Amino acid sequence: MAVDPKKKNASYAFTCAILASMASIILGYDIGVMSGASLYIKKDLKITDVQVEILMGILNIYSLVGSFAAGRTADWIGRRFTVVFAAAFFFAGALLMGFSGDYATLMVGRFVAGVGVGYAIMIAPVYTAEISPASSRGFLTSFPEVSINLGILLGYVSNYAFARLPLSLGWRVMLGVGAAPSVLLALMVLGMPESPRWLVMKGRLADAKAVLEKIADTPEEASERLADIKAAAGIPDDLDGDVVTVSKKRGGEEGQVWRELVVSPTPAMRRIVLAAVGLHFFQQASGVDSVVLYSPRVFQSAGITGDDQLLGTTCAVGVAKTVFILVAAFLLDRAGRRPLLLTSTGGMVFSLVGLATGLTVVGRSPDAQVPSWAVGLCVASILAYVAFFSVGLGPMSGVYTSEIFPLRARALGFAVAVACNRVTSGVISMTFLSLSSAITIGGSFFLYAAISSLAWVFFFTRLPETRGQTLEEIGKVFGMDDTAMEAEDSAAYRERLLATSP
Numbered sequence: 001m002a003v004d005p006k007k008k009n010a011s012y013a014f015t016c017a018i019l020a021s022m023a024s025i026i027l028g029y030d031i032g033v034m035s036g037a038s039l040y041i042k043k044d045l046k047i048t049d050v051q052v053e054i055l056m057g058i059l060n061i062y063s064l065v066g067s068f069a070a071g072r073t074a075d076w077i078g079r080r081f082t083v084v085f086a087a088a089f090f091f092a093g094a095l096l097m098g099f100s101g102d103y104a105t106l107m108v109g110r111f112v113a114g115v116g117v118g119y120a121i122m123i124a125p126v127y128t129a130e131i132s133p134a135s136s137r138g139f140l141t142s143f144p145e146v147s148i149n150l151g152i153l154l155g156y157v158s159n160y161a162f163a164r165l166p167l168s169l170g171w172r173v174m175l176g177v178g179a180a181p182s183v184l185l186a187l188m189v190l191g192m193p194e195s196p197r198w199l200v201m202k203g204r205l206a207d208a209k210a211v212l213e214k215i216a217d218t219p220e221e222a223s224e225r226l227a228d229i230k231a232a233a234g235i236p237d238d239l240d241g242d243v244v245t246v247s248k249k250r251g252g253e254e255g256q257v258w259r260e261l262v263v264s265p266t267p268a269m270r271r272i273v274l275a276a277v278g279l280h281f282f283q284q285a286s287g288v289d290s291v292v293l294y295s296p297r298v299f300q301s302a303g304i305t306g307d308d309q310l311l312g313t314t315c316a317v318g319v320a321k322t323v324f325i326l327v328a329a330f331l332l333d334r335a336g337r338r339p340l341l342l343t344s345t346g347g348m349v350f351s352l353v354g355l356a357t358g359l360t361v362v363g364r365s366p367d368a369q370v371p372s373w374a375v376g377l378c379v380a381s382i383l384a385y386v387a388f389f390s391v392g393l394g395p396m397s398g399v400y401t402s403e404i405f406p407l408r409a410r411a412l413g414f415a416v417a418v419a420c421n422r423v424t425s426g427v428i429s430m431t432f433l434s435l436s437s438a439i440t441i442g443g444s445f446f447l448y449a450a451i452s453s454l455a456w457v458f459f460f461t462r463l464p465e466t467r468g469q470t471l472e473e474i475g476k477v478f479g480m481d482d483t484a485m486e487a488e489d490s491a492a493y494r495e496r497l498l499a500t501s502p
Helices: 005-045 049-077 079-098 103-131 134-141 143-162 167-176 179-191 196-201 205-215 219-232 254-263 267-285 288-301 307-335 337-363 372-391 393-404 407-439 441-462 471-477 483-500
Strands: none
Touching (some): 005 079, 005 134, 005 143, 005 179, 005 205, 005 288, 005 307, 049 079, 049 288, 079 103, 103 134, 103 143, 103 196, 134 307, 143 307, 196 205, 205 219, 267 288, 267 393, 267 441, 288 307, 288 372, 288 407, 307 337, 307 393, 337 372, 337 393, 372 393, 393 407, 393 471, 407 441
16 A cells, blocks of 8 residues: 655654754753752762752853854754764763762863753754644654653653662762763764755755655645745745855855844844743743752752652652643644643743742741641642643743744854853752742742743733744744845845856
């Protein structure tokens, strides 16, 4: 029986998304494993809470190097081989942390791994969005976030599995085993095609068409998408050939892109940048890293004691995140971006209020008289919080940001948004323990609830729906009209060809 070409192509795009998302699994593992490993690192290396905060949060600051380098690298050597850079940094970082003998060496390992985090968090969603058809882009572009959550769960499981090893060995094994999947990822890249949009940016039209014919539902759709991408790249529609010369103005001149994004953006580009940066800021300012990285400490504050109980309950957080991110993957192209995002953020507000209330009650109760309902409220609120986060706000930062930037600014635009994400995440994770000491742990989560309320208002007023539209169409939702720009590019393109002809 003949295989339906439409299903075959959908399976190919699905496989490509899975392969690209492997980088995010390694990223998630690094985040998740540190939550439990930090308990043993503090005991073994005898470091302070401030040093623990820096160790936990500095990864996000270091990742700025990787995220900006990834934008440049992705436009230079392609999306596919940029994934190899991420794998190399993860591999080296994991080995350095696993074999570290003191705090300074551990911090060097965190720096190297942090660069890998920056690469992975930028390139996986961009590649997946560019390889996906519009009909299933939300589903496929959510894979990096699904993979991050799966990696976090694996990190929690690693904590639980190696917790019984000797103190000086256990945390090193937890961190060191992260090197293994990096090698697998580098090998798997050989089975990935290059992004058709990057190929067009480089003038490789025949190669781009070959990839589009593998991922589009019909040959006609592949031709239409190729024409749209050519227009976005400033290549005249009537110019064909296996390889063509691409206009420098539209083909990757970084200074021009920076001017469009930051220095002198159009009103439409300003709305796009604000939407992307605001989404990434509020995703992290809602306090998710305080729950993910410090969940054992939060559970301790809720009255749960004993390493096995703490790590077991933390694993439950990982399971909840992974299950609900899978729910989000199936709903993104059915329910739409806005409904999921607003429902998710609203649920997070109520969950954070519940958690803050429970922690406040526990904190004010004598040790022997902690109300069981307050402990239960804390656990239920944490699970509800990660569930609501994972069903909307978690995957939406990658999905939405990879959709809204035009082709010429997609890699660098995403890098700017990721930079905001990582800085905010670093500030949250490096201040949580100090903030909890200053305003109590319950007060910290009341603050996160207030920030999440502001996030809901921002999303409601600033983020339009993008479901079901091609990447080239989405700019119109933000008021971007490329018609005049494309005409100008086509004329300029021909002029340059005439000027350089012998």
